[in-house]
Amino acid sequence: MISKVAVIGAGTMGNGIAHVFAMNGFEVKLVDLSAEQLTKAIATITKNLDRLIAKQTLTELQKAETLKNLSIATSFDVCADADLVVEAATENVDIKLKIFKQLDEICKQETILASNTSSISITRIGAATKRPDKVIGMHFMNPVPVMKLVEVINGYATSRETLQQIDICTRTLGKIPVEANDYPGFVANRILMPMINEAIITLHEGVAGIAEIDTVMKLGMAHPMGPLQLADFIGLDVCLAILNVLHVGFGNPKYAPCPLLVNMVTAGYLGAKTGEGFYKYTAGSKELVVSERFKI
Numbered sequence: 001m002i003s004k005v006a007v008i009g010a011g012t013m014g015n016g017i018a019h020v021f022a023m024n025g026f027e028v029k030l031v032d033l034s035a036e037q038l039t040k041a042i043a044t045i046t047k048n049l050d051r052l053i054a055k056q057t058l059t060e061l062q063k064a065e066t067l068k069n070l071s072i073a074t075s076f077d078v079c080a081d082a083d084l085v086v087e088a089a090t091e092n093v094d095i096k097l098k099i100f101k102q103l104d105e106i107c108k109q110e111t112i113l114a115s116n117t118s119s120i121s122i123t124r125i126g127a128a129t130k131r132p133d134k135v136i137g138m139h140f141m142n143p144v145p146v147m148k149l150v151e152v153i154n155g156y157a158t159s160r161e162t163l164q165q166i167d168i169c170t171r172t173l174g175k176i177p178v179e180a181n182d183y184p185g186f187v188a189n190r191i192l193m194p195m196i197n198e199a200i201i202t203l204h205e206g207v208a209g210i211a212e213i214d215t216v217m218k219l220g221m222a223h224p225m226g227p228l229q230l231a232d233f234i235g236l237d238v239c240l241a242i243l244n245v246l247h248v249g250f251g252n253p254k255y256a257p258c259p260l261l262v263n264m265v266t267a268g269y270l271g272a273k274t275g276e277g278f279y280k281y282t283a284g285s286k287e288l289v290v291s292e293r294f295k296i
Contacts, residue, residue, distance in 0.1 A: 001114070002169045006031055006082040007097060010072075011168075012163055012273075013116055014088035015041035016144025019048060020173050021086075022069040023062070023145075029078045038072040045070070048145060058077060074224040076106055082165050084169065088116040091241045097128045099178035104129035112162055114138040118238070119245040132157035136166055139186065140175075142234070152177045153186050171230050184249030189242050196239055197258055199227035203219045203278075203294070204260040210290045212277050229288065232271030241263045 003026060007018045010032035018030040018041070032038050049066060052058035071078075076099075079085050085103055090097055103113055112134045115125055126132030137153025150170045154163060163179070170177040180186045185193060198214050206284060208216070214226020223230075231239050240262065246255035264270075264277065269291075271277030280289045 001082040002165060003027060003084050004081060006030070006079040006085045007081075007088060008032075008076070008085065008103075009088040009090075009116075010037045010041035011032070011090075012086065013140060013142060013144060015044050016142065017086055017088055017116065017140055018070060019045045019066075019145050021177075023049075023058075023066045024173050025065075026069060028069055029073055029082065030071050033074055035074055038074070042067075042070070042072065049069070076102055078109075079103060080106055080108065082107060082111055084112045084114060084166075084246060086114045086116060088140075091118060091120065091238055093120050093124070096125055098123050100128050100135070105231060111156060112136065112165060114166065116140055119185050119242040120212060121184070121249075122153045126155040126157055128256075133159040134162050136162050137182070137186070138166060138170070139188065143187075148174075148176045149188075150175045150177050151188055152179050152184055153182055154179065155182050185246050190246065192241060192249065193242050193246060194255065196227045196231045196234075197243055197255075197261065200231070200258040200261050203228065204258050210294050211288075232277035232279055232281075234271070235273055236261060236270045236277050237265050 005021045005026045006029045007014050008031050010030055013065055014030065018028050022028045028043060030038060044247060049058060049063045053063060072171045085107060087096060087099055089099055096117065100113060113129065114136050115140055118139055121135045122135060126135035132155060135155055137159050139151035139153065141147035141149050152166055153168065162222055167177050175252060178277055183281065184190065202208060202213055203210060212227050214228050215227045219255040240257050268274060269276050272281050275281050278291060278294065280291050
């Protein structure tokens, strides 16, 4: 039975994952090498809990219990007694392999090691450990406290017992697990990223502007957010990393990232998190403003 959870990485996904586990009664250790990032994560979680209180979907007592369930650390050593570790570090295969090798040495033999990766092979990650049967993918969607889906990815060696435990654990969080096998991009990003890339190519080739492309997809296809705005929200660097995984993994030119996306990432225009991507973002403003770089 899973009761003690460690989450590696205190960024947007990591703090959201820690939030939902703590809010559902799990004892959670949030781990990051940066003490500053951990402080920001706790502030974000507290702010999100306060938002739920304002909506009257959470009580002050539940907020206090959630924060009581949560502790922070800058060392992986606190993962030693965890029943489940969820890695939510940068989408970089070398970083993830290094983390899993360390966790494999530190954690007890029965600990399940999960990755929140959105595209990297679970089989490859599992092969870096001595417990590939206990390595699995738990791909949460952003924002984690809101989105119901968790894509659960089986590595080639992942055991049925591990899958069943993660299925039960995911449902305990109030999420819906959807099982997928281990191929590049899994289901979500194998379908989503080519669409986002095609939207960028459509812009790059001058077929239509940013607002026009997003409006077509919102009004014509009933998408709640246009693909270019969504790319900004995900992070253009993350989109590029996933497309590269798809391109290399399948060896198919249809997954080759648009040169415009490559240039934007190289120049540091990564979307909402840097203040500018296809749109320009100002703190405290919800107005959607197309970046000056794309205005005629």
